[in-house]
Amino acid sequence: MLSSTSALDDLRKFYPGSANGVSVVRFATEPAARLLAANALNVVNQYDLPQRFFYLPNQFWRHKNHQIVINALGLLKQRGIDAVVVASGSTYDPREPSYFESTMRQVQVRGLDSSFRHLGLIPLEHVYALLRTSMALINPSRCEGWSTTVEEAKSFGVPMILSDLDVHREQTGGVERYFSADDAQALADQMLAVAEETQTIIVRDLQPDVDRRTRKFVADFVLLVQSTLRGEAS
Numbered sequence: 001m002l003s004s005t006s007a008l009d010d011l012r013k014f015y016p017g018s019a020n021g022v023s024v025v026r027f028a029t030e031p032a033a034r035l036l037a038a039n040a041l042n043v044v045n046q047y048d049l050p051q052r053f054f055y056l057p058n059q060f061w062r063h064k065n066h067q068i069v070i071n072a073l074g075l076l077k078q079r080g081i082d083a084v085v086v087a088s089g090s091t092y093d094p095r096e097p098s099y100f101e102s103t104m105r106q107v108q109v110r111g112l113d114s115s116f117r118h119l120g121l122i123p124l125e126h127v128y129a130l131l132r133t134s135m136a137l138i139n140p141s142r143c144e145g146w147s148t149t150v151e152e153a154k155s156f157g158v159p160m161i162l163s164d165l166d167v168h169r170e171q172t173g174g175v176e177r178y179f180s181a182d183d184a185q186a187l188a189d190q191m192l193a194v195a196e197e198t199q200t201i202i203v204r205d206l207q208p209d210v211d212r213r214t215r216k217f218v219a220d221f222v223l224l225v226q227s228t229l230r231g232e233a234s
Contacts, residue, residue, distance in 0.1 A: 003146035
């Protein structure tokens with residue numbers, strides 16, 4: 001079972017002789033009501049954040065590509081533009097234990113302390129609060145599956161600025177903003193465009209189509225399991 005057509009294309013490319021049955025089941029998310037109970041504006045204030053910020057909720061691993069966001073913030077600063085990216089998530093990677101610390105030292109040296117704010121691991125209800133109030137979700141990753149953060153942004157109608165991966169375009173229908181994972185200037189331009197379009201803080205609610213999308217995911221998964229048990233999966 002694969003989560004995207006992009007993953008299916010990779011499977012066919014790298015394992016052309018695979019004879020097992022393969023199905024694509026794209027998951028969807030609907031946050032539990034208890035995770036949306038916190039007052040979103042109070043959460044923003046709790047972390048002493050500005051009202052206008054971008055949100056990057058990814059683990060701090062090298063392929064998640066936080067570096068290009070830092071570079072984009074540096075470019076914006078050179079142009080006299082103050083932008084804030086709020087990041088959250090695990091800061092530990094056993095493959096590179098010192099990666100987070102070395103990156104944050106770079107942030108400090110470049111004078112971007114107030115522009116790149118990393119909160120570490122925070123409660124899930126706070127993640128949703130920050131997502132709902134952000135100007136846009138940023139996902140700069142160099143490789144992804146069917147991204148949970150993108151799916152959550154879709155659930156609330158949050159604008160997105162995404163690395164130009166096939167799976168990102170597939171997941172968002174090609175209607176969001178995209179940039180090359182190596183092009184900090186393109187990311188800076190997209191951030192500026194979003195900032196210019198966003199004047200005041202917005203607390204977004206769940207979109208009307210969330211229930212339909214999650215029901216389809218469940219139905220597709222159940223159908224796959226049933227067909228597999230009957231020996232019909234292909």
